[in-house]
Amino acid sequence: MNIRLAEAKDIKQLIKMRWDNTIEFDESKKNESYEEFERECQRFLENALKSSQWFIWVAEDKGKIASHIYIELLQKVPRPGRVTHPFAYMTNVYTIPEYRNGGVGSKVLSTINDWIRKNEYEFVIVWPSDEAINYYKKNGYVHCTEPMEYFPS
Template structure:
């Protein structure tokens, strides 16, 4: 198993995984237009991989991506009297069904946790589903109170 950052050559697999992840948890989306989604996702992933704002971690087995975690770097506004470090927003965590429950997701998360420490990011946040809370807890994450949000109507 190879754990690494995604590259442009991975885009087709990442698009398919994003589609499969959505369909798996929301079957009502299976009638959506794959070609439209593919075009939009292709543009997003090209920009993300070429940026210094997104980091897409993947686990691959014989050149097949079997798990991924997307991370967006969030820069904070500097504050007098203290060094400001960016924090991370983690999203789109997914392992294909036939590779689940074998510790692959935890290995990817462990690599990310090490990377967070080495790069001195202030913290990482993730909004897990109810089913995923224990996965994060066993990997060193603390369940905190929900943030506040504003949804324009």
């Protein structure tokens, strides 16, 4: 298993995995247009891979992406008296079914945790599903105070 940052050659697989992830947890979306989604996701991924804001980590097995985790870096406003480091927002965490429960996702997360420490990012924030809470806990993540939200009407 090779854990690495995603490259342009991975885009088609990443698009399909995003689609599969969505349908797995929300079957009501299966009648949406794959072609329309593919175009939008293709643009997003092309831009993300070129940016210094997004980092998409993948676990690859013989050319097949088995798992991925997306990280977006968010810059903080500088504060007097301390060096300001960005924090990371983790999203789109997914392992394809045939690779689940074998430690693949934890290996990707461990790689990211090492990368976070090495780059001195301040913290990582993730909103896990109820099913994923134990996955994060066993990898060193803890619950934090719930953030507030605003939904414009």
